[in-house]
Amino acid sequence: MAPIETEQPTGDEVTEPDLPWIALVWNDPINLMSYVTFVFQKLFGYSVEKATELMLDVHHKGRAVVSNGPREKIEMDVYRLHEHGLWATMQKDE
Amino acid sequence: MGLWRRARGPVLRRGDDFIVAISADERALIVRLLDELAQVLATADDAEALRRLHPPAYHLEADQEAAEEYRRLMTEELVASRLAAITSASEALRGDGRFDPAGFDAFLRSLNSVRLVLGTMLDVGEDDEIVIDDNQPLAAERHLYHYLSWLLDASLDALR
Numbered sequence: 276m277a278p279i280e281t282e283q284p285t286g287d288e289v290t291e292p293d294l295p296w297i298a299l300v301w302n303d304p305i306n307l308m309s310y311v312t313f314v315f316q317k318l319f320g321y322s323v324e325k326a327t328e329l330m331l332d333v334h335h336k337g338r339a340v341v342s343n344g345p346r347e348k349i350e351m352d353v354y355r356l357h358e359h360g361l362w363a364t365m366q367k368d369e
Numbered sequence: 370m371g372l373w374r375r376a377r378g379p380v381l382r383r384g385d386d387f388i389v390a391i392s393a394d395e396r397a398l399i400v401r402l403l404d405e406l407a408q409v410l411a412t413a414d415d416a417e418a419l420r421r422l423h424p425p426a427y428h429l430e431a432d433q434e435a436a437e438e439y440r441r442l443m444t445e446e447l448v449a450s451r452l453a454a455i456t457s458a459s460e461a462l463r464g465d466g467r468f469d470p471a472g473f474d475a476f477l478r479s480l481n482s483v484r485l486v487l488g489t490m491l492d493v494g495e496d497d498e499i500v501i502d503d504n505q506p507l508a509a510e511r512h513l514y515h516y517l518s519w520l521l522d523a524s525l526d527a528l529r
Binding site: 310359362363 | 421422423424425426427428429432439443446450451474478481482484485488489493494495497518521522525526528
C-alpha cells in the first residue's frame with residue numbers, strides 16, 4: 276500500500292492537533308433544577324430524561340459536560356448557556 | 370372548544386400560548402423589578418450585581434487570554450440579549466399577561482435574571498430554609514426571591 280500523504284496546515288494555524296472542546300455547566304445555588312433541565316432540553320434537544328440526568332450530575336457532582344465539538348461551536352454553546360443564566364465554561368477535551 | 374389547561378399554579382396554557390394569571394399588583398411588581406434590572410444593565414453601574422450575569426467562559430489558567438477575549442466580545446451581546454427579553458416580558462406583563470411561545474421564553478429568562486441578581490445579593494445557599502425574619506435587613510428581597518422562584522417553577526410546569 277502506498278503511504279498516505281496528509282496535508283499539513285500552514286501559516287497561522289496552530290500546530291497542535293485540533294482537539295475537540297467541551298462545554299461544562301457548574302452547580303450553583305440559585306438556578307432551579309427544573310430550570311436547568313428546561314435549558315438543557317431547549318439548547319441541546321435532549322430528551323427530558325437525558326436533560327434531567329445531566330442536571331442531576333451538575334447538582335450532585337458539581338459539574339457536567341453538556342456538549343462537545345469544535346471550539347467555535349462550543350463557545351456558542353457557552354454563550355447560549357450564559358444567556359440563560361447558567362454558569363458554563365469550556366476547555367479542551369483531554 | 371379551546372379549553373385552558375390549568376397547571377398546578379397560576380400559569381394557564383392553551384395550545385402554544387400562556388397566561389400568567391397573577392394579580393395586577395403582582396404583574397406591576399415584576400414589571401418594576403424588570404425595569405430596575407434593565408437600568409442596571411444599561412448603565413453597567415452595579416458591577417457586583419452584574420458579575421453573576423457575566424460568568425467567565427474559560428476556567429483553566431492556560432485559557433485566560435481566551436477568557437478575556439470572550440469577555441471583550443460577548444458582554445455587550447449578552448446585555449443586549451437580556452434587555453430584549455426584559456422588554457418583551459414587560460410588554461406582555463403591562464398588557465394582559467398573555468405570552469406567545471417566544472414571549473414566554475423571554476419571560477422565563479427575565480425572571481431568572483432577576484433571581485440571579487437577587488440571589489447573589491442575598492448570598493443564598495443551596496438548601497436554604499424558606500424562613501424569613503422580617504426584622505432582618507434584605508427581608509423584602511428575600512421574600513421577592515422566593516416569590517420569583519415559585520413563579521418560575523410554576524411557569525416551567527406549564528411547559529410540560
